[in-house]
Amino acid sequence: MVAVVFFYIFAIFLVISAVMVISARNPVYAVFFLILAFFNATGLFILLGAEFLAMLLLMVYVGAVMVLFLFVVMMIDIDLKEMSRGFLQYAPIGSLVGIIILAEIIMVVGGFTYDASLITTTAVPIPDVAEISNLEAFGLLLYGEYVFFIELAGIILLVALIGAIILTLKTTNKAHRQDISVQVARNTETAIEMVSVKSGQAFSKNDTIKMNKKG
Amino acid sequence: MPSEMVSQSDFLYILPELTLIVGGLITLLIAGFKGKKSVAMVANFAIALMTIAAIILFFLPQDVMRVFNGLVINDSYSIYMKILTLFGAAATLLMIKNFLESRKLDQPEFIVLVMFAVAGMMFMISANNLLTLYLGIEMQSLSLYILAAFNRSSTKATESGLKYFILGALSSGLLLYGMSFIYGFTGSASYDLIAEHLGNPDGSSSMGVIFGITLMSAGLMFKISAVPFHMWTPDVYEGAPTPVTAFFATAPKIAAMAMLVRILYSPFIDIAKDWQQIVVFVAIASMVLGGFAGIAQRNLKRLMAYSSIAHMGYALVGLSAISNVGGSIQSVILYMSIYLITTLGVFACILGMKRSGDSFEKISDLAGMWRNHPVIAVSLTIFMFSLTGMPPLAGFLAKWEVFSVAVNEGLWVMVVVGVLASVVSAYYYLRIVKVIYFDESKEKFDPMSIELKLVLGFATLFTIIFTIFPSSLRELAQHAAQSLN
DSSP, X not given: OHHHHHHHHHHHHHXXXXXXXXXXXXXXXHHHXXXXXXXXXXXXXXXXXXXXXXXXXIIIIIIIIHHHHHHHHHHSOOOHHHHTTTHHHHHHHHHHHHHHHHHHHHHHHHTOOOOXXXXXXXXXXXXXXXXXXXXXXXXXXXXXXXXXXXHHHHHHHHHHHHHHHHHHOOOOSOSOOOOHHXXXXXXXXXXXXXXXXXXXXXXOHHHHHHHHHHO | OOOOOOOTTHHHHTHHHHHHHHHHHHHHHHHHHHGGGGHHHHHHHHHHHHHHHHHHHHHSOOSOEEETTTTEEEOHHHHHHHHHHHHHHHHHHHHHTTTTTTTTOOOHHHHHHHHHHHHHHHHHHTBOBXXXXXXXXXXXXXXXXXXXXXXXXXXXXXXXXXHHHHHHHHHHHHHHHHHHHHHHHHSOSBHHHHHHHHHSSSSOOOHHHHHHHHHHHXXXXXXXXXXXXXXXXXXXXXXXXXXXXXHHHSHHHHHHHHHHHHHHHTTXXXXXXXXXXXXXXXXXXXXXXXXXXXXXXXXXXXXXXXXHHHHHHHHHHHHTOOSSHHHHHHHHHHHHXXXXXXXXHHHHHHHTOEETTEEOOBGGGGTTHHHHOXXXXXXXXXXXXXXXXXXXXXXXXXXXXXXXXXXXXXXXXXXXXXXXXXXXXXXXXXXXXXXXXXXXXXOOOOOOOHHHHHHHHHHHHHHHHTTTSOHHHHHHHHHHHHTTO
């Protein structure tokens, strides 16, 4: 009973905050509503007994992705009037597509005949929490049966890394890099310049060059 | 729930992929130490590795073998398609390696990304699980997005990369959404278990599965650039640097078509009646749009984009003949092989269009080529006739195969539309021939590099000779098709 009450609380807040994400005028508010939506989704996951997924959602999405998002939104000057200019123009056709997809989904879910045998025949049924903890079950699957996927995902991340560097890194000569071998190789002769400045005259850079050439 | 462990012999079957991935990592190290100087050496290294991978594939056992707990499958079909993909990628690298510097693509990371993309394609081809398929697609696509935008100083290239990325991400979303429906309604992501569930007479080919396969095919059709998911192709082909376009038009198309054939014919063969109408619609739309939209094009690369859209449509004609599984897969394999080699030849010609170092890509730049470069002009003419589907060239036989399986299936409407569309497309292919032979001649092009001549010569010979000796490749295709039967 308590679980049902909490389910409806989380679900209603999730839907409301999701709607607010796309309807909020201030983009910073929209990001905060998205964070709220993630928190509510976390609650739903916990109700399902998937506490690891719940924590993952909090840490990865709220902890990392959304903070980054917030930074970007706050740093970029977004002109909302400019962005919503085409909104009315595309609204009819957009809502038509939306209504068609909604109707299709209702047809699918309406014709949903749940095959009772699916619970036992699913590839990986959710294990009993009393038997094995969520995290352990995940680990066994990911690093045992599905280790191949982990490796593939690793390569995909490497590709993303290479791409991010290739597309953004600029190698310019302007950067003042520290060259340790040059620094260590300095001695008194190369490091110190003796300049004799004539009295009554200012010191100019040309003098140094002349001095160096002489001695 | 005891999970099975991976055995050592499993790695034998992904040795070709591992060769490319490990080679890519080594290349990355070389790139870090030697920088731009190493790009020519690294390109040769990549070609050598692809050859080695193809040789390993050739000697792998041909019978159906599932490895990594059934996540990856190895059979004669995957071996054939992988060798074809590797051939396409290696030939493209051979052609483009001298053009990297002038197009500001001369960083060894370019080659690394090509290698990872090819590895991803190979995983796509031998996927036996929806997740393997998805990860393979992402590995390939991410590399391709970066390759499209590789030349940062060109606004057009950056735009095409961004366009490709955003639309590609959308299609991945559709694909995943479809996969989640399939998983929800059949209870598994494994091809074998999905097939088992759908093959059950009382097991539902329910609305959910159909919804899932519709969304999934939308995502997959995007990868082969079939109508109505073709919008990105002309812009990306035109905007990306020509060497990158040459790569896009060859190996990724083979791999994407190979995975589409496997997923439709392996887990979803029992609901073939349901997906057949999707394939028929997409095939007709692609052939018609590819035929008509090519007419207005002035840019050769853009023209090749519409040409590839149309050719994917023709390949799908073969795919839609569902009652003759072996024959229809064989015709698709044959079609893709011939498409690959002809496209390689055409891109060898496009890459060779240089005058004192500057590249040209307009159709009008070909004017009077016949007088200055008779051999290349004749080759290009042969490719254009082959793409049109003129007998006795290879392209005719390819079209003949796909249309004849469709006729046997009784899909008359599609075949008639296809033949009419190919008549329409003859206009733009033959216009190129007209420009080559009858227009006022322009300046000479720079002499072609030996690699370009090699690929061009091979493609020309293949296109001419294939009709005389079609049996050997046809037997190979038949052998490959049998393993999916």
